[in-house]
Amino acid sequence: MQITLTINDVSHDLDIDPRTSLLDALRHHLGLTGTKKGCDHGQCGACTVLADGRRVNSCLTLACMAERAQITTIEGLGMPGQLSALQQSFLDHDGYQCGYCTPGQICSATAMLDEIAAGWPSHVSEDLESQPRLTHEEIAERMSGNLCRCAAYSNIIDAIAEAAGRRDRREDAV
Ligand code: FES
Ligand code: FES
Numbered sequence: 001m002q003i004t005l006t007i008n009d010v011s012h013d014l015d016i017d018p019r020t021s022l023l024d025a026l027r028h029h030l031g032l033t034g035t036k037k038g039c040d041h042g043q044c045g046a047c048t049v050l051a052d053g054r055r056v057n058s059c060l061t062l063a064c065m066a067e068r069a070q071i072t073t074i075e076g077l078g079m080p081g082q083l084s085a086l087q088q089s090f091l092d093h094d095g096y097q098c099g100y101c102t103p104g105q106i107c108s109a110t111a112m113l114d115e116i117a118a119g120w121p122s123h124v125s126e127d128l129e130s131q132p133r134l135t136h137e138e139i140a141e142r143m144s145g146n147l148c149r150c151a152a153y154s155n156i157i158d159a160i161a162e163a164a165g166r167r168d169r170r171e172d173a174v
Contacts, residue, residue, distance in 0.1 A: 008076030025063035034074040045146030048104035055111035074103035095159035097150035
């Protein structure tokens with residue numbers, strides 16, 4: 001089938017098998033290999049991209065389902081010389097080892113910080129009405145869909161906390 005995807009503000013016409021996942025469309029048809037394939041089963045978060053600003057697993061999303069969405073990949077968040085605040089913070093805090101999970105972590109964290117700013121509670125939020133605080137526990141819970149086989153979790157949380165404007169997470173962390 002013929003579809004048109006909008007990726008990082010660029011429109012792409014594709015002629016693909018309707019069973020093609022958004023992940024495979026990005027990597028194999030468009031050459032956007034920043035988005036990674038870990039499990040291909042919705043379990044690791046390596047393939048996380050943003051669809052209209054919301055984080056989604058691109059391995060569980062058919063490309064044809066994404067036609068009306070604005071898709072943002074790690075390449076659209078920032079590139080060398082123009083890194084996003086989160087990308088720079090991951091660098092500053094060594095928030096990775098092999099780096100394979102990192103694009104998914106950063107895409108997920110980008111949307112996660114918007115979710116907190118919008119006041120969305122999580123499973124560990126103190127209550128359902130107050131503005132969630134960006135504690136270690138909140139970040140860990142909200143990023144629990146993104147696995148890191150190198151176990152760089154501690155530095156990932158530091159990177160996210162700093163990018164969110166918290167210079168010393170230990171000061172406020174629960
Ligand atoms: S590759 Fe999509 S969740 Fe693992
Ligand atoms: S940095 Fe290697 S999997 Fe996360």
